[in-house]
Every structure is written in structure tokens, then in C-alpha cells.
Amino acid sequence: MATTRSADKKDLLARLGADTVIIAGPAGDLTDAVLTATGGEGADVVLDHAAGDTFAACLPATALDRQVVNIGRLAGPAATVDLDALPFRHLTVHGVSFGFSQDWETVPVPEGLRAEVLPAVARGDVAPVIDTTFTITQHQEAAARLGAANTVGKAVLTFA
Secondary structure (H helix, E strand, O other), rough: EEEEEHHHHHHHHHOOOOEEEEOOHHHHHHHHHHHHOOOOOOOOEEEEEOOOOHHHHHOOOOOEEEEEOOOOOOOOOOOOOOOOHHHHHHOOOOOOOOOOOOOOHHHHHHHHHHHHHHHHHHHHHOOOOOEEEEEHHHHHHHHHHOOOOOOOOEEEOOOO
């Protein structure tokens, strides 16, 4: 299952392998759509790249005894959260920031990549979707494009 804030990205996500694509609208709609798509169970693992009100909607949309991982904050760093979702659903919430990670968090990543991801990339099973390439001096433009949610894929920074 995948979610997007843009209807334009629905077909892309389906082509990339998502069996269900939900276009995230208002927070309540996202929760209801995920619960409907999962027969009321919720998602096993939620990777939240948006934060803001989307993060709050992820909690009740997550299955019992499962995890929510916040990775990005494109919709803003603040959210009003109904804390009942945490104990009632027995959720674990993780915050990850690859720009500010601790060594003990970062070191295992290359090992996992080497064993699992790099062979999949070599086989062509995994390929990046690149929206736009910027030079490092254009980092503010790249951040603005990502924040506007207009990208279809990743913004890449190059070093000349």
C-alpha cells in the first residue's frame, strides 16, 4: 500500500508495485481510507514522510502492536495528536533523521544495503525515480520543490 498527496502520482505508484494507492486528503480521510483498505486492521508499518496532520492520521491507521516511523516533515514539524491511539493500539513510534543520525543508527545501514538492496538494484528489481537534478548550489530550490509536494520521485543534488 502507498499513499500520496497528489492524484498525479497514483499511476506511478501503481506501476512501481503498490497494490493499493490512497490519495491522502484531510487527516480523517487518510485514516478511514487506510482502515478500509486493510479491512479495519490498519497498516503493519507506516513510513511517514510528511508529518504535520498526516502524522496524527497515521497513528489510528496503524495496526495493533505495530510501528510508525517518521522520516520527514514536508507538511511541517507540528501535529495535534490524539494520544489514545498509542496505548489503545500499542504502537511504537520512531523518529529517524538521516541528517542527524547517531553512529549506532547509521552504521548498520550499509550492511543492510550490501546484503539486501544492492543485489536488488544490480538485478534491476529496484530503480530510483528521479524528478529533478540540482547542483549543490541550488539546494534551496531543491528543498522548496520537495516542500511543495510537486515532485514525482527524488530530487538529486550533484557535486561538480
